[in-house]
Amino acid sequence: MSDAxxxxxxxxxxxxxxxxxxxxxxxxAIDGLDLRIDRNETVALVxxxxxxxxxxxxxxxxxxxxxxxxxxxxxxxDGRDLTRLxxxxxxxxxxxxxSMVFQEPMTSLNPLMTIGExxxxxxxxxxxxxxxxxxxxxxxxxxxxxxxxxxxxxxxxPHRLSGGMRQRVMxxxxxxxxxxxxxxxxxxxxxxxxxxxxxxxxLQELSQRVRSAILxxxxxxxxxxxxxxxxxxxxxxQAVESAPTDRLFDNPCHPxxxxxxxxxxxxxxxxxxxRSIAGSVPRPDALPPGCRFAPRCPVAFDRCPLAVPRMIExxxxxxxxxxxxxxxxxxxxxxxxxxxx
Amino acid sequence: MSKPLLxxxxxxxxxxxxxxxxxxxxxxxxxxxxxxxxxxxxxxxGIVGESGSGKSTLGKCVIRLVEPTAGTVVFDGRDVTHLxxxxxxxxxxxxxxxxxxxxxxSLNPRQSLQSIVEEPLHVHHRLERTERAAYAADLIERVGLxxxxxxxxxxxxxxxxxxxxxxxRALALRPELIIADEPVSALDVSVQAQIMNLLDDLQREFxxxxxxxxxxxxxxxxxxxxxxxxxxxxxMELASRDSLFADYRHPYTxxxxxxxxxxxxxxxxxxxxVVLSGEMPDSSDPPxxxxxxxxxxxARDRCRTEVPAVHxxxxxxxxxxxxxxx
Amino acid sequence: xxxxxxxAGGRRxxxxxLIIGIVIIGxxxxxxxxxxxxxxxDVNAMHREHRFEGxxxxxxxxxxxxxxxxxxxxxxxxxxxxxxxxxAVGIGIVVGTMIGGLAGYLGSWVDELFMxxxxxxxxxxxxxxALMVIAVxxxxxxxxxxxxxxxxxxxxxxIARSGFLQYRSIEFVQSAxxxxxxxxxxxxxxxLPNVMTSLVIAGSVAFAGxxxxxxxxxxLGLGVQLPDPSWGRMxxxxxxxxxxxxxxxxxxxxxxxxxVLGFYSLSNGIRDAIxxxxxxx
Numbered sequence: 001m002s003d004a005x006x007x008x009x010x011x012x013x014x015x016x017x018x019x020x021x022x023x024x025x026x027x028x029a030i031d032g033l034d035l036r037i038d039r040n041e042t043v044a045l046v047x048x049x050x051x052x053x054x055x056x057x058x059x060x061x062x063x064x065x066x067x068x069x070x071x072x073x074x075x076x077x078d079g080r081d082l083t084r085l086x087x088x089x090x091x092x093x094x095x096x097x098x099s100m101v102f103q104e105p106m107t108s109l110n111p112l113m114t115i116g117e118x119x120x121x122x123x124x125x126x127x128x129x130x131x132x133x134x135x136x137x138x139x140x141x142x143x144x145x146x147x148x149x150x151x152x153x154x155x156x157x158p159h160r161l162s163g164g165m166r167q168r169v170m171x172x173x174x175x176x177x178x179x180x181x182x183x184x185x186x187x188x189x190x191x192x193x194x195x196x197x198x199x200x201x202x203l204q205e206l207s208q209r210v211r212s213a214i215l216x217x218x219x220x221x222x223x224x225x226x227x228x229x230x231x232x233x234x235x236x237x238q239a240v241e242s243a244p245t246d247r248l249f250d251n252p253c254h255p256x257x258x259x260x261x262x263x264x265x266x267x268x269x270x271x272x273x274x275r276s277i278a279g280s281v282p283r284p285d286a287l288p289p290g291c292r293f294a295p296r297c298p299v300a301f302d303r304c305p306l307a308v309p310r311m312i313e314x315x316x317x318x319x320x321x322x323x324x325x326x327x328x329x330x331x332x333x334x335x336x337x338x339x340x341x
Numbered sequence: 342m343s344k345p346l347l348x349x350x351x352x353x354x355x356x357x358x359x360x361x362x363x364x365x366x367x368x369x370x371x372x373x374x375x376x377x378x379x380x381x382x383x384x385x386x387g388i389v390g391e392s393g394s395g396k397s398t399l400g401k402c403v404i405r406l407v408e409p410t411a412g413t414v415v416f417d418g419r420d421v422t423h424l425x426x427x428x429x430x431x432x433x434x435x436x437x438x439x440x441x442x443x444x445x446x447s448l449n450p451r452q453s454l455q456s457i458v459e460e461p462l463h464v465h466h467r468l469e470r471t472e473r474a475a476y477a478a479d480l481i482e483r484v485g486l487x488x489x490x491x492x493x494x495x496x497x498x499x500x501x502x503x504x505x506x507x508x509x510r511a512l513a514l515r516p517e518l519i520i521a522d523e524p525v526s527a528l529d530v531s532v533q534a535q536i537m538n539l540l541d542d543l544q545r546e547f548x549x550x551x552x553x554x555x556x557x558x559x560x561x562x563x564x565x566x567x568x569x570x571x572x573x574x575x576x577m578e579l580a581s582r583d584s585l586f587a588d589y590r591h592p593y594t595x596x597x598x599x600x601x602x603x604x605x606x607x608x609x610x611x612x613x614x615v616v617l618s619g620e621m622p623d624s625s626d627p628p629x630x631x632x633x634x635x636x637x638x639x640a641r642d643r644c645r646t647e648v649p650a651v652h653x654x655x656x657x658x659x660x661x662x663x664x665x666x667x
Numbered sequence: 668x669x670x671x672x673x674x675a676g677g678r679r680x681x682x683x684x685l686i687i688g689i690v691i692i693g694x695x696x697x698x699x700x701x702x703x704x705x706x707x708x709d710v711n712a713m714h715r716e717h718r719f720e721g722x723x724x725x726x727x728x729x730x731x732x733x734x735x736x737x738x739x740x741x742x743x744x745x746x747x748x749x750x751x752x753x754x755a756v757g758i759g760i761v762v763g764t765m766i767g768g769l770a771g772y773l774g775s776w777v778d779e780l781f782m783x784x785x786x787x788x789x790x791x792x793x794x795x796x797a798l799m800v801i802a803v804x805x806x807x808x809x810x811x812x813x814x815x816x817x818x819x820x821x822x823x824x825x826i827a828r829s830g831f832l833q834y835r836s837i838e839f840v841q842s843a844x845x846x847x848x849x850x851x852x853x854x855x856x857x858x859l860p861n862v863m864t865s866l867v868i869a870g871s872v873a874f875a876g877x878x879x880x881x882x883x884x885x886x887l888g889l890g891v892q893l894p895d896p897s898w899g900r901m902x903x904x905x906x907x908x909x910x911x912x913x914x915x916x917x918x919x920x921x922x923x924x925x926x927v928l929g930f931y932s933l934s935n936g937i938r939d940a941i942x943x944x945x946x947x948x
Contacts, residue, residue: 048529049500162620192391193556194617197600203614219529222602264532265563267586267601273541274563276534280499434847447838451860461846510842648814 009076010180010213011037011060016073018052025285029055029068031237034311037181039189042207044228046221046260050281051234053217057183061100061214062090078180099174100193103186105166109158115142115169116154123174124168141172144209146202157314161197164195168202185217200226221260225249230317233257236282236292239311251272253320255300256293291323299324346550347403347518352376352412354398358625370625371441373397374574375412377651380567382517385551387582389558389597393621395574396554400520404437405429418520420650422604436513442523444503450496454481454506455491459652461513477513478597484509508539512547520552521602525560534606537564555568557644558601562586567657570594573632576651580658589652590665592637631663639664676816684697685936688871691929695922699745708736710743711894714763719912732908737918740741740896744919746880751812751890754879756870758816759823761833764859764866766820767827772835772854782828793818794883801889808897811890812845815880819873826869830862864941868934873932882923 001234013035020027030052037043058064060075062082075082077097085093102108110118113251119141120134135154142150145168158166167187174182174298184203188196194276204227207214216228224231231248233241241254252258261277279296282288288295294304303323311319312326354373357366373395376609379385383632402409402524405421413422421433448457458477460469468476478488484505486498495503504524511519521540525533534593537560543549563584569579570593578591590597596617617636624627626637634644643663651661707727708714714734728737739855749906770781790797800814831854834840882899884890891897901919909916 048531132438164620192621193558193600194391194596195620196602197616198601220602223531226602263530265534265537265557265559267559267562267598267603271563274534274537276538277531278535280501280532281529299653354734404845406844430847430849434845437845439842439845441838441842443838446843447924449843449857449861460843460848464852510846514846622719 003033007235009036009039010039011035011215012076012080013056013060014074014076016056016059016075018055018064018068018069019071021070022067022093022261022285027068027285028192028237028287029284032212033073033234033237035222035232037213037215039213040211041230042203042216042228043230043232044216044218044224045232046218046224046235048219049237049339050284052237054185056234057215060181060183061094061098062087063094066170075154082303092126095122095179096177097179098176098181098183099179101170101174101182101184101187103189105163105170105190108170109166110156110307113157114154115158115161117263118178119154119169120174122173126177127142134336137176138172142169144175145169145172146198157244162195163191167191167199167209167235169201171199171206175212176207178210178211181185181213181215183215183217186219188223189218189220194280203227209214216260221264235262237284238292238308238321240321241319242311247294247315247318251315251318253314253318253325254293254322255297255324259296260322271316291321343381346384346413346417347380347552348378348380349379349403350413350415352402352409352414353404354395354407355410365416368625371627372624373402373524374627376571376574376576378567378576378579379571380518380550381550382550383544383548385553386559387568388552388554389556389561390571391520391556391597391621393573393624394571395624396575397522398438399571400522400552400554403441403639404654405433406439406519414569424548428486431566435461435514436516436519437518438516439520439522440504440507440511440524443527444500444507445495447505447507450495453492453494454486454498457495457506458509458513460619461510465514472653476507480509480512481506484512484529484543485535499532500528501535504528504532504536505539508536508543512543515547518550518552519521520554520570522554523556524553525557526604529535539563541660558597559603559611564573564591570597572656573621573627576661577633577664578660579654580653584655585660587657589654590658590660591662592639592666595634595666596638631661639666677906682936682939684932686941688929688931688933688936689761689836691925693925695745695929696749698742699749702739702742702746706736706739706742708739708948710739710896711735719908719915721912721914729844729912729914731904731912731915737915740901741898741918741922744896744898744922746899747808747891747895748922749879750808751815751859751881752874752877754809754812755816755880756829757821758813758818759873760866760870763818763820763823764827767824767829768831768854768859768862768869770824771828772858773832773849774832775834778828781824785824788817789821793880797880797884798889801884806889808891808895811881812877814884815877818880819876821875823866823869826865827862827909830865831858834858834861864937868937871930871934871937875927875934878923878930 011031016030016033019029020029033056045056047053059070070083082093114134116138119138123129123137125136138154139150143155147153147168150214161169188199191199200223207227218224230244232239233254235256241248241257248257252261254328259277263277265274276295282292288305290305290307291309294300297304309321309323309326311321313319314325349484352373353375355369355371358368358370359366362626377401378386388396398407398546401407403414413420416433416437422484444596455477462473462476462508465490478491481491486502486505495506498506524540526538528536537547544551553561555561565582567579567581568585570577571592572593575629577593578585589598619636622635630647631649634640637644641664649661649663651659654665689909712735714730717726717730718732718734720726720730726736731737739850766781766785797814797816800817804810822913829892840857843857881890882902883898885899886899886903888903891900898919902916905915905919
């Protein structure tokens with residue numbers, strides 16, 4: 001791999017570490033994450049609660065909660081390192097170059113401002129639109145996200161809208177400045193299935209129509225399979241597998257990914273007893289040594305608890321952090337002198 | 342067929358909306374309307390629906406946490422619909438238990454694990470103090486927790502472990518019927534499977550009967566023997582699991598099925614699906630006729646005026662639709 | 668890799684309010700306790716030759732119009748303040764929690780009835796309410812405390828009501844119902860401990876209010892009666908001689924201010940402590 005940032009990458013995250021220092025304990029929320037999203041691409045970050053996926057979104061936005069900080073790594077948005085920007089500069093980046101759609105559509109809009117005002121505010125602040133321009137822009141955006149009569153909606157207050165409609169408005173606001181990157185953090189989790197289907201359809205459609213890259217953060221592998229081009233599976237602050245969506249589902253390699261897929265009850269096929277992953281996610285302030293999944297892994301062997309495995313390429317664009325695929329034991333220092341056959 | 346353990350007939354729950362200075366009734370929310378079903382001992386009825394479908398209220402009516410406004414609930418041959426609270430406590434509470442969705446709010450943060458699990462025994466004066474502790478320890482172990490942690494408070498446990506505690510508490514009185522209201526939706530997928538398997542094992546071991554409420558079709562499919570689909574307080578379709586999932590006849594069930602994202606369908610990604618337009622109407626102002634007609638792709642004139650009755654369409658397959666899918 | 672401590676650093680900030688509150692209330696309580704065994708002079712002894720004296724080695728805070736030692740009277744007055752505060756807040760918390768708790772948990776007509784009565788109480792200005800009670804029961808320390816306690820019931824009952832209302836529908840309470848726990852036990856065992864923190868905060872605010880009210884009533888001559896010293900009464904006596912002896916007002920004024928400030932600090936401190944605990948889960 002070359003060091004040069006490929007020109008079609010919208011976002012490159014290198015060796016990101018976001019840690020929380022709490023008295024004597026260090027909580028490693030993100031511990032060495034690499035991530036790349038190309039223009040026009042939708043990448044999904046998947047994992048269970050506490051794996052660091054949401055913290056990744058907040059780190060990119062420069063919104064790490066107090067007590068936490070990015071202790072190392074780079075976040076390159078179009079080649080510009082966001083971790084080096086001042087708070088002032090970051091304010092200009094947020095909403096214009098990177099924007100975010102949150103999980104909870106009921107609390108992410110200001111209840112005292114009309115829908116129109118909230119969209120126009122972004123347009124005026126970041127793009128310097130006049131009132132007229134902003135109004136036209138807001139109407140266009142609302143029709144882009146599927147509202148049939150945007151003009152009528154502009155004067156409405158959020159409480160008049162349902163959860164699904166609000167989430168559409170949030171997406172409109174996120175797209176207002178045609179940002180390089182839209183981060184969608186569990187955008188459909190709070191919605192009903194039939195509404196979720198509508199929003200997923202909208203995201204799919206938009207990912208083809210707008211030029212923004214999309215980082216979809218979710219716990220739901222099924223949602224991922226519907227919209228993402230590429231998937232990064234996270235576990236305990238690290239990426240454990242990264243692959244194009246189809247390949248990940250056809251050929252999951254990491255035991256954790258396989259376990260996750262087995263856990264999901266299917267809507268088709270024979271009903272069998274669900275397989276589950278034993279134990280629970282380790283607490284981020286008490287991570288096991290070596291491979292973090294080792295204590296729960298059904299195929300762990302003596303090498304796993306020794307050191308954290310590196311990401312290994314099993315096929316083009318498909319990487320796994322697992323010793324099972326590490327053909328060169330020498331790279332980590334083989335304990336025995338046995339030469340490979 | 343033997344006598345059902347639970348038999349619900351024409352159950353409705355309506356509550357008034359009060360507003361304004363004089364708290365006058367401004368309208369009614371029709372949370373549950375005219376729902377009937379039977380549930381055999383040892384069986385599991387899955388109730389599936391979106392938020393606002395009344396599935397939770399239905400469950401709470403059965404366990405009498407909310408008072409139904411019409412209809413009857415017959416439990417083990419006895420009409421419990423209008424039992425007064427003291428009688429309810431004496432003879433029914435110990436036989437029907439509930440597991441709630443959110444394991445963070447369903448456990449009192451100030452109680453220890455042991456006191457949470459023991460409390461039901463204490464309330465019903467079962468066993469002596471020392472026996473209680475041993476019994477609780479057994480239960481705690483049975484649901485997969487370490488009895489050595491019995492003095493810990495709920496916040497020291499993970500979400501999945503808390504749900505195990507809630508299950509142990511529900512089991513303490515050896516109930517016959519358990520209402521599980523979204524028992525796994527607040528949990529991570531890997532933990533979700535553990536809890537579903539636990540519920541499954543316990544059902545077999547203790548001969549439990551479940552009402553399993555969930556918004557997630559795949560979860561309901563795995564947990565249930567019969568499945569009821571609800572929309573806006575009404576029963577849309579009720580059938581055995583296999584016939585519902587293989588041979589659904591209601592347009593709403595069809596839409597619900599096709600809306601479920603699924604990893605097993607990767608090959609057919611970006612397929613055409615029945616995406617319903619619009620959202621569920623307000624339950625204080627349900628549409629006339631069939632409640633689903635405003636979103637139904639096949640609605641005709643009759644659907645707008647006439648409420649479809651729930652009728653048998655095949656053996657063990659009931660549906661409320663004028664024009665079922667063939 | 669070395670990690671520098673961040674500005675917030677995740678460390679808990681020192682709870683200044685709590686410390687200030689505890690220090691002030693603690694020392695006031697200590698001084699009051701001391702008055703049971705020792706005061707520099709007899710509380711009611713009149714030193715006629717030393718009227719209107721400024722602070723001196725013999726009379727640390729000076730003397731009043733009868734030549735009584737102000738410091739001794741202040742120390743003794745602390746008893747009145749705490750006595751009135753404890754009785755009043757006790758009445759307020761016990762009755763207010765019962766009324767608010769029943770209204771919040773049972774809802775429907777109980778709620779309607781109790782809260783309308785509370786609204787009725789609230790409609791009278793507090794002092795007029797207290798005046799009414801005193802008019803009926805007569806002045807005196809206990810009656811004053813009782814009147815002030817009655818005054819604080821509506822406020823506390825509202826806080827209790829909202830707490831009980833909030834917990835009524837929470838799932839662990841519903842779970843207790845499905846197990847067959849009786850309503851009284853649910854209220855006492857499952858809800859009250861969780862509402863207690865906000866009641867403690869309300870109680871310490873009410874304590875500050877009670878001390879102010881007692882001072883106000885005594886200042887009007889309706890509260891604590893002669894010869895018991897009370898800060899409000901002292902303030903009233905001092906008022907007539909303010910131009911001649913300003914330090915005479917300073918003592919009781921400062922005592923009231925400190926006590927009120929102390930209780931407000933304490934209530935803020937308790938709130939902060941709870942917020943921190945909840946934020947850290």
